Amino acid sequence: MELEMRGAPVAKALGAKLAERVGRLADEGVVPTLAMIRVGDRPDDLTYERAATKRCEGLGMAVRRVVLHQDCAQEELLGAIREANSDPSVHGCLLFRPLPEHLDEAQACEELAFQKDVDGVTRASSFGVYASQSLGFSPCTAEACVCLLDHYDVALDGARVTVVGRSLVIGRPVAMLLQARDATVTLCHSHTVDLAGACREADVIVVATGRPNTLRPEHVRPGQVVVDVGINWDEENQRLVGDVDFEGIAPIVRAITPVPRGVGSVTTAVLAEHVVRAAERSVR
Numbered sequence: 617m618e619l620e621m622r623g624a625p626v627a628k629a630l631g632a633k634l635a636e637r638v639g640r641l642a643d644e645g646v647v648p649t650l651a652m653i654r655v656g657d658r659p660d661d662l663t664y665e666r667a668a669t670k671r672c673e674g675l676g677m678a679v680r681r682v683v684l685h686q687d688c689a690q691e692e693l694l695g696a697i698r699e700a701n702s703d704p705s706v707h708g709c710l711l712f713r714p715l716p717e718h719l720d721e722a723q724a725c726e727e728l729a730f731q732k733d734v735d736g737v738t739r740a741s742s743f744g745v746y747a748s749q750s751l752g753f754s755p756c757t758a759e760a761c762v763c764l765l766d767h768y769d770v771a772l773d774g775a776r777v778t779v780v781g782r783s784l785v786i787g788r789p790v791a792m793l794l795q796a797r798d799a800t801v802t803l804c805h806s807h808t809v810d811l812a813g814a815c816r817e818a819d820v821i822v823v824a825t826g827r828p829n830t831l832r833p834e835h836v837r838p839g840q841v842v843v844d845v846g847i848n849w850d851e852e853n854q855r856l857v858g859d860v861d862f863e864g865i866a867p868i869v870r871a872i873t874p875v876p877r878g879v880g881s882v883t884t885a886v887l888a889e890h891v892v893r894a895a896e897r898s899v900r
């Protein structure tokens with residue numbers, strides 16, 4: 617491996633540009649504000665909440681945490697979302713997902729005003745990603761992958777990119793964003809025949825399956841760039857791991873993101889950028 621693509625330098629560069637924009641908004645008396653709605657205490661929600669709070673506050677932005685009980689009713693959740701919608705001092709709203717089983721996640725997402733949909737969960741945001749139009753926002757993690765590749769000067773125009781995973785949160789939007797950058801995208805999933813072949817022919821591989829060791833040495837070849845979106849808890853070794861067999865693959869490929877300290881740390885910076893953009897749109 618020639619290059620370990622860490623997230624921190626990317627987040628730092630994004631943050632430097634953001635600080636100026638936050639400053640200009642402050643001159644107009646506006647503090648970009650993010651409301652985060654959490655149901656229950658899922659560990660990865662708490663991790664994200666902590667990281668996002670630190671990032672936003674560090675940039676001079678404000679964060680409001682709304683915490684609902686694990687067993688809360690759908691109406692209570694919808695009420696919290698409506699409150700964020702109607703509060704002019706809130707510019708962006710993040711609803712942690714997945715929600716507990718008894719709640720209707722699709723209905724909750726649709727309740728959110730698309731102007732404040734900073735994690736791209738509404739239909740308006742999805743259409744914006746699909747049609748390369750500016751309606752709501754792209755899902756932060758999908759956009760973080762593209763920011764990371766740009767920061768490390770990985771060429772996308774004409775590149776062959778294989779995306780593994782087709783969820784609405786990451787796989788599909790990242791495929792759309794990369795396609796909008798003139799990459800030729802192959803989208804793989806659990807029914808893909810010969811995943812190894814589809815991965816080996818790519819210049820860039822993005823993996824978002826939620827399954828450790830999805831990408832193994834037989835899936836890669838020298839010269840490739842690998843982005844590992846996965847966040848999994850390895851019970852046996854008591855550590856965070858991605859969806860990629862890092863130890864097996866890193867020696868073969870040209871560049872790879874670590875987990876932790878890779879895509880995850882860029883995700884919070886992209887979230888902050890979305891909140892600032894929502895605040896800018898609200899005053900202009």
Ligand SMILES: NC(=O)C1=CN([C@@H]2O[C@H](COP(=O)(O)OP(=O)(O)OC[C@H]3O[C@@H](n4cnc5c(N)ncnc54)[C@H](OP(=O)(O)O)[C@@H]3O)[C@@H](O)[C@H]2O)C=CC1
Binds near residue numbers: 783785786859879
């Ligand atoms: N870094 C960050 O900031 C964030 C990281 N994550 C992490 O990203 C990962 C993916 O999340 P998410 O997209 O929500 O997961 P989902 O479970 O919603 O989707 C997983 C996708 O991977 C596909 N898949 C599963 N197993 C395989 C396999 N063996 N080979 C090929 N494809 C496979 C599935 O295929 P099919 O459609 O056929 O079922 C599905 O499309 C998780 O580890 C999650 O923790 C999530 C949010 C933020």
Ligand SMILES: Nc1nc(=O)c2c([nH]1)NC[C@@H]1CN(c3ccc(C(=O)N[C@@H](CCC(=O)O)C(=O)O)cc3)C=[N+]21
Binds near residue numbers: 664876878
């Ligand atoms: N609507 C919604 N969108 C999400 O994007 C979302 C979500 N719900 N629910 C929870 C998961 C989890 N998630 C993380 C993002 C960044 C880090 C992150 O910053 N990780 C650091 C480590 C932080 C630490 O360990 O303290 C890193 O990778 O280096 C972690 C977790 C986003 N999620």
